[in-house]
Amino acid sequence: MSEKEDLDLHKNAKDVINQISIVVRTAQIHDANNVAISSSISRLVSMINMLLDKENLISLELRGEFFYINEYRIRYSLEYLLNFDFLVREFKKRELGSVIFKNQIKIDDVKVFTRAFISASYSDEPFDFFEDKISGIENIEIGRLKKIDDENSLDVRKMIKKTYFNAVSYTKGIMNKMKSGEKVNIRKAKRVMESMVDHILEEEQLLLGMTAIKDYDEYTYHHSVNVSILSIALGQRLGLSRKMLTELGMVALFNDTGKIEVPSEILNKPTNFSDEEWKIIKKHPVWGVRAILKLKKLDELTMKSAIVSFEHHMNFDHSGYPVIRQKMGLDLFSRIVSLADQYDAMTSARVYSRTPLAPDKALSIMLERSGTQLDPLLFKFFINMVGVYPIGTLVMLDSKELGLITESNQIFPTRPRVLLIMDGQGNRIEGRVVDITEKDEGDNYIRSIQKTMDPNKYKINLAEYLL
Numbered sequence: 001m002s003e004k005e006d007l008d009l010h011k012n013a014k015d016v017i018n019q020i021s022i023v024v025r026t027a028q029i030h031d032a033n034n035v036a037i038s039s040s041i042s043r044l045v046s047m048i049n050m051l052l053d054k055e056n057l058i059s060l061e062l063r064g065e066f067f068y069i070n071e072y073r074i075r076y077s078l079e080y081l082l083n084f085d086f087l088v089r090e091f092k093k094r095e096l097g098s099v100i101f102k103n104q105i106k107i108d109d110v111k112v113f114t115r116a117f118i119s120a121s122y123s124d125e126p127f128d129f130f131e132d133k134i135s136g137i138e139n140i141e142i143g144r145l146k147k148i149d150d151e152n153s154l155d156v157r158k159m160i161k162k163t164y165f166n167a168v169s170y171t172k173g174i175m176n177k178m179k180s181g182e183k184v185n186i187r188k189a190k191r192v193m194e195s196m197v198d199h200i201l202e203e204e205q206l207l208l209g210m211t212a213i214k215d216y217d218e219y220t221y222h223h224s225v226n227v228s229i230l231s232i233a234l235g236q237r238l239g240l241s242r243k244m245l246t247e248l249g250m251v252a253l254f255n256d257t258g259k260i261e262v263p264s265e266i267l268n269k270p271t272n273f274s275d276e277e278w279k280i281i282k283k284h285p286v287w288g289v290r291a292i293l294k295l296k297k298l299d300e301l302t303m304k305s306a307i308v309s310f311e312h313h314m315n316f317d318h319s320g321y322p323v324i325r326q327k328m329g330l331d332l333f334s335r336i337v338s339l340a341d342q343y344d345a346m347t348s349a350r351v352y353s354r355t356p357l358a359p360d361k362a363l364s365i366m367l368e369r370s371g372t373q374l375d376p377l378l379f380k381f382f383i384n385m386v387g388v389y390p391i392g393t394l395v396m397l398d399s400k401e402l403g404l405i406t407e408s409n410q411i412f413p414t415r416p417r418v419l420l421i422m423d424g425q426g427n428r429i430e431g432r433v434v435d436i437t438e439k440d441e442g443d444n445y446i447r448s449i450q451k452t453m454d455p456n457k458y459k460i461n462l463a464e465y466l467l
C-alpha cells in the first residue's frame with residue numbers, strides 16, 4: 001500500500017468510527033426506520049463501501065482503549081473525541097471486540113445490525129444475543145472482545161519503546177550524515193516527530209519514562225531525543241497545537257547540532273573541561289546555526305531551528321552564551337528547549353565516569369535558577385509535568401522498602417506510583433507496582449515516601465526496570 005493510501009484509509013477510518021457512533025446515538029433515541037437514522041445509516045454504508053472498493057475487507061477492532069482499522073491504530077482527534085469514547089464504551093458494554101465488513105454492505109443489513117446492537121445492551125449475554133440476531137447478515141461479522149488488559153499494556157509499552165528507539169537511531173543517522181558534510185533532508189524528522197507527538201498525547205508517562213533511561217555510549221542521540229520529548233510534553237501543557245508540537249519537537253531535536261563540530265576528544269572527555277575547551281564548546285550554538293543553514297531546504301522550520309540553536313544556552317536573563325550586545329526576548333521554543341536541555345543534561349551521564357544527578361536534585365538546582373536563568377512560569381509547568389518525584393527517582397518508603405517512581409500523580413504529586421525493588425530487609429524483590437495513595441482501615445496511608453536516594457549508590461540500572 002502506498003503512503004498516500006495509508007493516509008486516506010486513516011483519515012476515512014476516523015470518519016467511519018465517528019459515523020458509527022452517530023448511528024448508534026441516533027438509534028438510541030429513534031426507531032431504526034426513522035428518517036434521521038435512515039440517512040445516517042445510508043451515509044455510513046456509502047463510506048464503508050467506498051473503503052471496500054479499495055480493500056477486500058474492513059476490520060474494525062477495539063483493543064484496549066483504541067480502535068484499529070485493518071491493523072492501523074486510529075488516532076484520537078479532538079473533534080471526534082466524545083464520539084470515540086462513547087463508542088468504546090458501547091462496544092465494551094456488549095463485549096464487542098470487532099466488526100468485519102466484506103464485499104459491499106447493504107443498507108437494510110445495517111439497519112438489522114443497528115437494531116440488534118441496541119437491543120443487545122439489555123441482554124444478560126449481550127455478545128451472544130447480538131451474534132444470534134445478526135446471523136442472517138452475510139457481509140458483516142463480529143468478534144468477541146478479548147480480555148487483553150495486561151497484554152495490551154505490554155503492547156503499548158513495546159510500541160513506545162519502538163518509537164523511542166526509532167527516534168534515537170534516526171537522530172544518529174542524520175547527525176552522522178551532517179557530520180560528513182552530506183546535504184540532508186529533514187522531511188523524515190517530521191514523521192518521526194509526529195508519531196512522538198501522538199504518543200505523548202496518549203501515553204505521556206510512558207514516553208517520559210523512556211527519558212529516564214540514560215545511555216552514555218550514545219549520549220548525544222539519546223539526549224537530543226530526550227530534549228524533544230520533554231519539550232513536546234511541556235508544550236502540550238502550554239496548550240500548543242499538534243502542528244506546533246511537531247515543530248517544537250523538531251527544533252528541539254536539532255538544538256545541539258553544532259556539537260557535531262566539537263572534536264570528540266573534548267565531547268567525550270571523562271574529566272572537567274579546561275578553559276580552552278569551554279571556549280570551543282561555547283561555540284556550538286553558532287556552529288549549529290551554520291549547520292542548519294546548510295540543510296537542503298530552508299523554510300520557516302529550519303529558521304526556527306536556527307534560532308533555537310542560537311538561543312538555547314543564552315538563559316532567560318542573558319547570562320549564558322553566546323553573549324549579545326542588545327538584549328532581546330528569547331523565543332518561546334528556545335526557553336522551552338533550554339529547560340528540557342538542562343534537566344536532561346543534569347540527569348544524564350555524558351561519559352561513563354560522570355555521575356548524573358538524581359532527578360529531584362536536578363529539579364532543586366533548577367528551582368534556584370528559576371526567575372534568573374530559567375523562565376519561572378515555564379519552570380512551574382515543567383515541575384508540574386515531571387512531578388516532585390520524576391519518573392526514575394529512587395525513593396525510600398516509610399515501610400523501609402525501596403522503590404522507583406514509575407508514574408507521576410497529577411492530583412497528589414507526593415503520591416506517585418512506585419515500583420518496589422527492595423523489601424524492608426534489603427532483599428531485592430520482583431517488581432510490584434504500588435499505589436501509595438492507598439489507605440488502611442484507620443484512614444492512614446499504608447506507605448509514604450520518606451526520602452529520595454541515590455540510585456548510583458545502589459547500583460540500580462534503571463533500564464532494567466523501566467524498559
Ligand SMILES: [Fe+2]
Pocket residue numbers: 255256284312313
Ligand atoms: Fe547545547
Ligand SMILES: [Fe+2]
Pocket residue numbers: 223256341345
Ligand atoms: Fe544539550
